[in-house]
Amino acid sequence: MDKLVYKKVSDSKTEQIQILMPEHINGFNRLFGGKLMEWIDVVAAVVARRHSNHNVTTASVDNLQFKSAAYINSTIFLSGQVTYVGKTSMEVRVTTYVENLNGIRQMINRAYLVLVALDDNDNPVHVPGLVLETDEERLEWEAGEKRRELRKQRRLGAY
Numbered sequence: 001m002d003k004l005v006y007k008k009v010s011d012s013k014t015e016q017i018q019i020l021m022p023e024h025i026n027g028f029n030r031l032f033g034g035k036l037m038e039w040i041d042v043v044a045a046v047v048a049r050r051h052s053n054h055n056v057t058t059a060s061v062d063n064l065q066f067k068s069a070a071y072i073n074s075t076i077f078l079s080g081q082v083t084y085v086g087k088t089s090m091e092v093r094v095t096t097y098v099e100n101l102n103g104i105r106q107m108i109n110r111a112y113l114v115l116v117a118l119d120d121n122d123n124p125v126h127v128p129g130l131v132l133e134t135d136e137e138r139l140e141w142e143a144g145e146k147r148r149e150l151r152k153q154r155r156l157g158a159y
């Protein structure tokens with residue numbers, strides 16, 4: 001894709017809602033982390049598909065932090081957005097909340113994923129640039145540059 005194509009963060013922002021059912025719970029009555037990671041991966045993939053208009057694959061999951069537990073019957077709200085783009089890769093932040101009955105949301109997880117857009121032959125393909133409209137988006141972009149550099153160093157150093 002021509003790199004001169006640009007998209008806004010809001011063009012691909014994606015949200016998902018779940019109510020925690022018995023099949024989402026682990027052996028001691030809390031949300032099973034693996035189930036949440038699956039939902040996070042799906043939200044991130046949809047964000048990246050919407051940004052790139054291509055199929056995407058997850059290259060890495062970076063800095064996934066479980067901050068609080070969630071329990072059965074909770075409303076779970078996931079929100080994903082692009083934070084940084086390279087040539088063929090997109091960094092997507094997915095934040096997960098428990099939404100209380102009064103509408104107040106408490107963050108329970110934050111994760112950064114890198115997804116790569118693929119062409120019809122499964123080769124990485126260029127993605128649109130990102131239009132940064134808010135201070136929060138600009139700060140995330142700057143942090144995304146640092147995270148990308150750290151990931152590169154880790155890959156090169158194999159640590």
Ligand SMILES: CC(=O)SCCNC(=O)CCNC(=O)[C@H](O)C(C)(C)COP(=O)(O)OP(=O)(O)OC[C@H]1O[C@@H](n2cnc3c(N)ncnc32)[C@H](O)[C@@H]1OP(=O)(O)O
Binds near residue numbers: 041056057088
């Ligand atoms: C939605 C899902 O769950 S998919 C299932 C799980 N995921 C997979 O099966 C992916 C398996 N991995 C792959 O297919 C390949 O490693 C790919 C497509 C991710 C990358 O292929 P490569 O041959 O390394 O491609 P290449 O070296 O050109 O890198 C492409 C981009 O990916 C980035 N990249 C590659 N590996 C990583 C990594 N481990 N972490 C972060 N970014 C990475 C590169 O920095 C580059 O970004 P840029 O174009 O923005 O500069």
